[in-house]
Amino acid sequence: MKEKLAKIRQEAIEKIKNVSSMESLNELKVAYLGKKGQMTEVLKGMKDVDASERPLIGQMVNDTRNEIENCFEEMRSSLESAILEARLKTEVIDVTLPGKAKDLGHEHPCSLILSEVEDIFIGMGYEVVSGPEVEYDYYNFEALNIPANHPAKDEQDTFYINNDILLRTQTSSVQIHQMEKGVLPIRMIAPGRVFRADEVDATHSPCFHQIEGLVVDKGITFADLKGTLDEFAKRFFGPDTRTKFRPHHFPFTEPSAEVDVSCFKCGGKGCRFCKGEGWIEILGCGMVHPHVLEMVGIDPNEYSGFAFGMGLERLTLLKCEIDDMRLLYENDSRFLKQF
Amino acid sequence: MNASLSWIKAYVPDLTAGYQEFRDAMTLSGTKVEGFTQFDKDLDKIVIGQIDKIEKHPDADKLLICQVNLGDENVQIVTGASNVFEGAKIPVVKDGGKVAGGHDGKMTEGGITIKAGKLRGIDSYGMMCSIEELGSTREMYPDAAENGIYILPDDAEIGADAIEYLGLHDANYEFEITSNRVDCYSVLGIAREAAATFRLPFHGIEPKIEKTIEDIHDYLEVEVEDPDLCPRYTCMMVKNIRLAPSPMWLQRRLASNGIRPINNVVDITNYVMEEFGQPMHAFDYDTIHGHKIIVKRANDGDLFVTLDGQERKLDKDILMINDAERPIGIAGIMGGEDSKITDDVQTLVFESACFDGTNNRLSAKRLGMRTDASGKYEKGLDPNNALPALIRACQLIEELDAGDVVGGTIDIYPDPVEEKQILFDPERINAYLGTDIDEETQLSFFPPLEIKYDPSTRMLTIPTFRQDLLRGADIAEEVARFYGYDNIPSTLPDSEEMSGRLTRGFVVQNKIRETMRAYGYSEAMTFSFESPKVFDKLHLVADDPHRNAITISNPLGEDYSIMRTSLINGMLTSLAINYNRRNKTAALYELSNIYLPKALPLTELPDERMTLCFGFYGDGDFFDLKGTMEEVLTRLGLKMSRDYVADGSIAFLHPGRQAKVMIKGGREQIGYLGEVHPQVSKTYGINGKAYVAQVDAQALYEYANFDKKYKEIPKYPAVTRDLSMVMDKSIPAGEIENVIAKCGGKLIESYSLFDVYEGERIGENKKSLAYNLVFRAKDRTLEDKDVNPVIDKIIEKLKEKNIELRS
The missing domain is CATH 3.30.70.380 (Ferrodoxin-fold anticodon-binding domain)
Incomplete structure (x- = not known):
């Protein structure tokens, strides 16, 4: 029995070690350890072994079985490693092939820029509000200190529905709505569509967007207006941006200013982008005219405020370097997919 | 408004700023310079010379050899010009100097450098110049020769700087004047701003006449019947008109402002219009019937021939200048053919008036004739400027000896405009601007502006030409402008901390955008107005509610004449553009307002509904569209169930492939979707299937729910x-x-x-x-x-x- 076991052991281990595939290994396993395998046969022969020797032989059988099993296990594991290694070798890919893109949609460049502007002002404590696009003459003109017969009211600039109702020409009308609510202080921006009777060309559109800003509180100064817009310009165009405030005239602000920013392409040295000026005009602003405050029932002796308005399309064309405004309204996928 | 630096300096003699410095400073104090033309930019080493001797070139018939005296040297110059003669004084560009262009009037950027050389073998040490080579034209310098060297007047000093002599060391500035600064449509107004900007004294002018003959009242009577449209009407007369060219100084000055000199009388009216910003009209006295001027409104349907020979149809809101029998001019717009000044004029009447700006603007617009005069009047002139300007014109008549000024003035000014008083409150100004400018500095800005200050009352007296200064805030702006906006500090409002936020509508919109992008739709933007023809294009029946659209009374054309009631046309148009440009697929969405009137014609503001429209062609079907619709509603946290009702009622969609999206058990429609009707796609130029959906985003503002609650992840198998x-x-x-x-x-x-x-x-x-x-x-x-x-x-x-x- 002993000899038989030793022989099986030796034979088995030898065969296992010479195996080269998982299939032949499994076959061997069946041949030795399976239900009809040699080791099972040995166990069957245990009944013929002398009772006194049985514990010893039993022990030997178990040891041999364990040894063969371990051997199998070792071999299986090394075969598996080899197979895996071989597979990995065949699975090499060309990582320079292009990635697979999901066809996500794109934001309109104007929306992209609007979000940037909104984020900046929300960060400074402004609420984002809206107002009607079809508007009463009063809100678009009269309440903004633009009386009847003002040249700006000329039909050629404003689309009228009838004598009292028009398409707003400026988001400044939202200032009046917001102030009429009577809740002070106010810090708001109001983005929205505006309309002017301009024929469509590379720099004009009869329908475009403005972003209005309004702050009303006690003790608001022109210096606050400067600081606020300077901060906006730095966050929007970059930290090295400088601003230049030039006196201007708007009927609903006093003093009024136009604001230029140092050209963000050349840093102010003058280039083709800023037409050699080094500066680019971006918005109009001023202190809310005391008469405008009076008309909405806010006492200009107690409160003051500032307002500003900028063209969203202008900011978008500038920042995205788009050279023709018409592209914004054609909605060509090849254009939109760039943003 | 254009003005030359030399003319401005006439009233601010201490001004020494360079061209660029002047431009920058004026812009920063509020008189924005759009640009400037520097006359001597490309001119160098040009002096006045005199031709001593002329000989023929031995080898060229058309060339002349001139010996020219340049004062400190004598040089030989060969010229092809034929108008030179011995003794002529001429501009000469010396060896190494520069001229602006060729004698054909073509300018060369950077100028042309002239070097000594040989012409057909003969040495030539420079060039004699035509006016074109000096960068100007015979229009501006009418005394310059045509096709030849500019022969200078006898008073030209040999060896002197010819550029200086011709007044070309100068630049013409183009200013952008804001509508509130009527006073700046004049050289005097600009000069006042310049004086204040550079903190220099301003030397205005007080015109007066030395000698007159007779009295105007013996010659002329004036009556203003409609003083509401004519606050002031003034007249003076000149007899024995002696038409002649204006003196050089006046010609040069007009030329520097880009105005062509004509003759002394015309030049004077142009000069005063520039200097004072006051238009002036001259009538031939002998054509004024009854020697009477009546200012009154025209009658509807009256006809009138203006001095350009055109017949104009008048109406009762147009103010006319009439004589005893007939109209002779449209007030402040254009004179009449019959009373215009001719070369035979003996006696003329100068009119200097103030007409109602708005009426003038509207009249000019109705007549379709905006003239130089109406361009000024329409801004609403200061009536107190009319008389000084008139006297200035007569002063120039006297100075130029262009006629004999008749004594007396007719001045109809029933309701004189008074100077305003505004309290000077330096602390308030500082509090408003956020500055700390001392009182003395603030006060120093006023004298050049002709604003007077009375320390005893602390009142500022505002000259009437400053119609824009009405209250304290306006004074604050003057202080800010001349203190310099740049010098005002930059601070942030230190009011109580406020928290910024998007209002709910914008939050919902952003969520929608996010979902649309995730589903592959790019954002489109289209105009809010469209053509009424779109209703037929979309097969809408006659009583379809979409046809109740607001009409714009003055649209840019039919294509932009109604306010859209859905976004479908914009979407289909955008998809068609993509299709037409051979983009294989396109998926777009638009989130924008539609305009639904409560009643037509409009008596109150319409319902502006934020609406979502999305559509595509090329890749996908109805169920992709529906999947997107579901996702939008799910992402907005819509709790209620949706029903898709297929009643085939939407005319522009495929009758068997469309659905209305209903909520609240079918009681409320929030949108629709479907395949575009093949005929409609074809009309728009899309050959193939296209899909569109529209949702009332405004309704979703209310139903959206962003409150998320955790639901336990299942532990047991399904x-x-x-x-x-x-x-x-x-x-x-x-x-x-x-x-x-x-x-x-x-x-x-x-x-x-x-x-x-x-x-x-x-x-x-x-x-x-x-x-x-x-x-x-x-x-x-x-x-x-x-x-x-x-x-x-x-x-x-x-x-x-x-x-x-x-x-």
């Missing part, structure tokens, strides 16, 4: 069953789903369609739908005995609806 059913084609899948949902009770977790089959195997007009059902309990593992009764119930209920299990 039991899944597949059911395959056969039914008539006409039975919608929704029926099956209703049954599954209802019978599934608590145990059904989800169900989904995984196969649709139509074909021979199940018979004509039949279809087979296969659903995968998932059952799960929260508290235990489900067994067959739990699920089987549910399945049985579902099958039984489906049978009642003639839906059979597929065998």
Whole structure:
């Protein structure tokens, strides 16, 4: 029995070690350890072994079985490693092939820029509000200190529905709505569509967007207006941006200013982008005219405020370097997919 | 407004700023310079010379050899010009100097450098110049020769700087004047701003006349019948007119402002218009019937021939200048053919008036004739400027000896404009600007502006030409402008901390945008107005509510004449542009307002509804569209169930492939979707299937719910069953789903369609739908005995609806 076991052991281990595939290994396993395998046969022969020797032989059988099993296990594991290694070798890919893109949609460049502007002002404590696009003459003109017969009211600039109702020409009308609510202080921006009777060309559109800003509180100064817009310009165009405030005239602000920013392409040295000026005009602003405050029932002796308005399309064309405004309204996928 | 620096300096003699410095400083104090033309930019080393001797060139018939005295040297110059003669004084560009262009008037950027050289073998040390080579024209320098060297007047000093002599060391500035600064449409007004900007004294002018003959009142009578349109009317007369060219200084000054000199009388009116910003009209006295001027409104339908020979149709809102018998001019716009000044004029009447700006502007617009004069009047001139300007014109007549000024002035000015008083409050100004400018500095800005200050009352007296200064804030602006906006500090409002936010509408919009992008739709933007023809393009029936659109009374044309009532046309147009440009696919969305009138014609503001529209062509079908619709509503957290009702009622969609999206058990429609009707796609130029959907985003503001609650992740496994059913084609899948949902009770977790089959195997007009059902309990593992009764119930209920299990 002993000899038989030793022989099986030796034979088995030898065969296992010479195996080269998982299939032949499994076959061997069946041949030795399976239900009809040699080791099972040995166990069957245990009944013929002398009772006194049985514990010893039993022990030997178990040891041999364990040894063969371990051997199998070792071999299986090394075969598996080899197979895996071989597979990995065949699975090499060309990582320079292009990635697979999901066809996500794109934001309109104007929306992209609007979000940037909104984020900046929300960060400074402004609420984002809206107002009607079809508007009463009063809100678009009269309440903004633009009386009847003002040249700006000329039909050629404003689309009228009838004598009292028009398409707003400026988001400044939202200032009046917001102030009429009577809740002070106010810090708001109001983005929205505006309309002017301009024929469509590379720099004009009869329908475009403005972003209005309004702050009303006690003790608001022109210096606050400067600081606020300077901060906006730095966050929007970059930290090295400088601003230049030039006196201007708007009927609903006093003093009024136009604001230029140092050209963000050349840093102010003058280039083709800023037409050699080094500066680019971006918005109009001023202190809310005391008469405008009076008309909405806010006492200009107690409160003051500032307002500003900028063209969203202008900011978008500038920042995205788009050279023709018409592209914004054609909605060509090849254009939109760039943003 | 244009003005030359030399003319401005006439009133601010201490001004020494360079061209660029002047431009920058003026812009920063509020008189924005759009640009400037520097006359001597490309001129260098040009002096006045005199030709001593002329000989013929031995080898060239058309060339002359000139010996020229340049004062400190004598040089030989060969010229091709034929108008030179011995003794002529001429501009000479010396060796190494520069001229602006060729004698043909073509300018060369950077100028042309002239070097000594040989012409047909003869040495030439420079060039004699024509006016064109000096960068100007005979229009501006009428005394310059045509096609030849500019022969200078005798007073030209040999060896002197010819550029200086011709007044070309100068630049013409183009200023952008804002509508509130009527006073700056004059050289005097600009000069006042310049003086204040550079903190220099301003030397205005007080015109007066030395000698007059007779009295105007013996010659002329004036009556203003409509003083509401003519606050002031002044006249003076000049007899014995002696027409002649203006003196050089006046010609040069007009030329520097880009105005062509003509003759002394015309030049004077032009000069005063520039200097004072006051238009002036001259009538030939002998053509004024009855020697009487009447200012009154025209009658509707009157006809009048203006001095350009055109017949104009008048109306009762147009103010006319009449004589005793007939109109002789349209007030402040243009004079009449019959009374215009001719070369035979003996006696003329100068009119200097103030007309109502608005009336003038509207009249000029109705007549379609905006003239130099109306361009000034329409801004609303200062009536107190009219008389000084008139006297200035007569002063120049006297100075130029262009005639004899008649004594006296006719001045009809019933309601003189008074100077305003504004309290000077330096602390308030500082508090408003956020500055700390001392009182003395603030006061120093006023004298050049001719604003007077009385320390005893602390009142500022505002000259009447400053119609824009009405209250303290306006004074603050003056202080800010001349202190320099740049010098005002930059601070942030230090009011109580406020928290910024998007209002709810914008939050919902952003969520929608996010979902649309995730589903591959790019954002489009289209105009808010469109053509009324779109209704027919969309096959809308005559009484379709979409046709109730607001009409713009003065549109840019029919294509932009109504406010859109849906976004569909914009979407189809955008898709068509893509299709037309051969983009294989396009998927777009627009989130924008539509305009729904409450009643027409409009008496109150319309309902502006934020609306979502999305559409595509090229890749996908109805169910992709529907999937997107579902996702939008799900992402907005819409709790209520949606029904898709297919009644085929939307005219521009495929009758069998469209649905209305209903909520609240079918009581409220929030949108629709479908395949575009093939005829409609074709009309728009899309050959192939296109899909569109529209949703009332505004309604979703209310229904959206961003409150998210955690639901326990299931611990126990699910039991899944597949059911395959056969039914008539006409039975919608929704029926099956209703049954599954209802019978599934608590145990059904989800169900989904995984196969649709139509074909021979199940018979004509039949279809087979296969659903995968998932059952799960929260508290235990489900067994067959739990699920089987549910399945049985579902099958039984489906049978009642003639839906059979597929065998």
